[in-house]
Amino acid sequence: MAQDTLLSNRQLIFLYIGFAIVYISGLFIPLMQNDSAQHATMAMRMALNNDFLNIYKGDNPYLDKPHMHFWLAAVSMKLFGINPVAYRIPALLCLALGAFSTKKLAELLYGNKNLGHTAALMFLSAQTVILSAHDVRTDAVLTGFVIFAIWQFVKFIKxxxxxxxxxxxxxxxxxxSSxxxxxxxxxSFSVFAYLLYSREWTRFFNFKIIAGAVSFAVxxxxxxxxxxxxxxxxGIKFILLGQSVARMTGDGFAATNSDYLFFFHTLLWAFLPFSLLFYVGVFDRTKFFITSKFKKKIGAEFLTLGAFWMVMVVFSFSKFKLPHYLNGLIPVLAIFTAAYLFHLYRNRENKKIKILWIIQLVVIFTSIIGLGLLINSFTGIPYIGMYMLTAVVFxxxxxxxxxxxxxxxKYAYVSALFAIAVNLFLNTQFYPVLTQYQGSIKLAEYVNSHRLAKQNIYMLTNDEAWAFDFYTKQNTPRIEQVDLKPGNLVVVYDGALKDFKRPYEIVSSADNFRITKLSLKFLDPARRPGQLSKIYLIKIKG
Structure with a gap:
């Protein structure tokens, strides 16, 4: 195999098809609470009310994330109906744009199409990216257009x-806008890092950049x-400054995080299965730039490594941290990691790749054991055809x-194949069973199957069940307990029901668990019943 080719055309086609199946299978997973179901409900309100200017969370104005994600999801729902697939289609398209832009930027930086394909596949295999395609929030739109913008800026410079x-x-x-x-x-850090090493300042800062500023403003x-x-x-002050300042200081958020290494250890799972290779590359290439005293050398680029260090340092000082904040950086990391693997290959660093391979095998077989435990914990085969396909891929x-x-x-191919196998199992066998523990969906199914009058159903203020809204395809009114009338139906969690002062009867109930916050106790079938709460549909009595 030539030194500029790591994966054959047959391998590339197979992996692209495999990831396509993974991402498409994620379209059909029931929505997860809280954020994904909440965002879907907010977009649904826009679609149902034909109101794209006002954004609400329940009955309250929503002054937090910008509109773009909700607009795209709402338009998709107008075209394809109120359902999880329609909600996720824009996210999937934006991630496809992200993969394509990752490939093209890698080719632009290194002049190697095989390296570009490898980078795109590393992006598609990143666990946090795969999650963002079905547990959809604002991050998929962000990720796709961030790397597209970086690619276009570098192309303009060149x-x-x-x-x-x-x-x-x-x-x-x-x-x-997302x-x-x-x-x-x-x-900006990515473009700055590129210019810092290429020294092409005048090719960026010239009168043509005004056109970029104008197009941004438009x-x-x-x-x-x-x-x-x-x-x-x-509202304008908030999005231009207040939102980011609040996250940096933690002001107005219930949880803050002072762990300055949070994003560094988050990447260990978020960028699986290539996180170890990435970190080895970071220390190796950082050493290279230091020892070379940052002198420009043919075949080297600083955009990816420089962007990583600058973004991570700034994000690490934020008082409010969540794992998916890194998603927009993943395409850049994928390009860096692919380039580093090619660097090891060209320089025949066999000892280093052997060590990495052994550790990767430990990760792979440990994960397979973990999946075996999940199979033992969650019985049932939702989709027999996908079950067989998953077994074949494994x-x-x-x-x-x-x-x-x-x-x-082998390292590149097996690692990507591992990501496909694991996520085929998760998307088609694990999540469909896991989401059955979302009681709000069960109650929505009950309401739909019994054709209850939805206009007579309410939720208590600040006791929202977002998935119930989405799966009943209506914005359920929020109400104070004292304003309920005899005959009203109310969706209520068991915590609020304990303090309920009105006489009622239970119409339906379902087990409930916040599945986005899995615990070992919940995963253990013997201890799971003790981790479950209840959600009820009750009827107010006279």
Whole structure:
């Protein structure tokens, strides 16, 4: 195999097909509470009310994340109906854009198409990216357009063509309209890191960049107009500054995190199965730039490594941290990791890849044991065809582990194949069973099957069950307990029911668990009943 080729065309096609099946299978997983179901309900309100200027969380104005994700989801629902697939389609398309942009930027930086494909596959295999395609929040839109904007900015620097800086500005605008200033941090640090090493300052800072600024301003104007329409000047101040300051200081958030290494150890699972290779590469290439005194060398680039260090340092000082904040950086990390693997391959660093391979095998077989425990914990085969396909992919994975191809290619291929096998199982066998513990969906199914009058159903204020809203396809009114009338139906969690003062009868009930916060006690079948709560549909008596 040539030194500029790590994965054969047959391997590339197989892996792309495998990831396509993984991502498409994720479209059909029931929505998870809280954030994904909440965001779906907020987009549903836009679609049902034909109101795209006002954004609400339940009955309350929502002054937090910008509109773009909700707009795209709402448009999709207008086209394809109120269902989980329609909600997820925009996220899937944005991640496809992210994979394509990752490939093209890698090719632009390194002049190697095989490296570009490898980077795209590493992006698609990242566990946090796969999660973002079915546990959909704002991150998929952010991720796709962040890397698209970076690619277009670098292309503009290299070619000086006006069209690319205009596209870069528009891509930045869409990313900004999905999550706010954090997107500008990733994009600007990436471009700055590229210029810092390439020294092409004048090719960026010239009169043509004005066109990029104008296209950015045009691109964000719908979002700013919507904020001003609903919240006035305070809304614009919030998205331009207040939102990011609040997250950095932790002001207004229930939980803060002072762990400055939070994002560094989060990447260990978020960038699986290539996180170990990535971190080895970070320390190796950081040493290279230090020892070379940052002198420009042919074949080297600083965009990916520089962006990683700068973004991680800034994000680490934030008082409010969540794992998915890193998603927008994953495409950059994928390019860096692919380039580093090619670097090891070209320089025949066999000892290093052998050590990495042994550790990767430990990760793979430990994960397989973990999946075996999950099978023991959650019985049932929801989709027999996908069950058989998953078994075949796992068999192929084990077969390829003992193959005789060179270790560099095997590391890349087996690791990606591992990501496909694991997520096929999770998407088609684990999550469909796990989501049955979301009682709000069970109650929605009861209401739909018994054709209860939905206009007579309420929720207590601040006791929301978002998935119930979405699966009954209505914005269930929130109400205070004292305002309920005899005959009203109320969705209520057991915690609120304990303090209920009105006479009632139970119409239906379901076990409930916050499945996005799994615990060992819940995963243990013997201890699971003690971890479950209840959600009820009750009827107010006279």
């Amino acid at each position: 070619t000086q063509k006006l069209v690319f800086v205009v596209l870069a500005g528009l891509g930045t605008a869409v990313a900004f 999550k706010g200033l954090m997107t500008l941090v990733i994009i 691109g964000v104007s719908p979002m700013l107009y919507a904020y001003h329409h609903q919240f006035g000047v305070d 068999a192929l994975l084990l077969y390829r582990i003992f193959g005789t191809e060179n270790l560099f290619s």
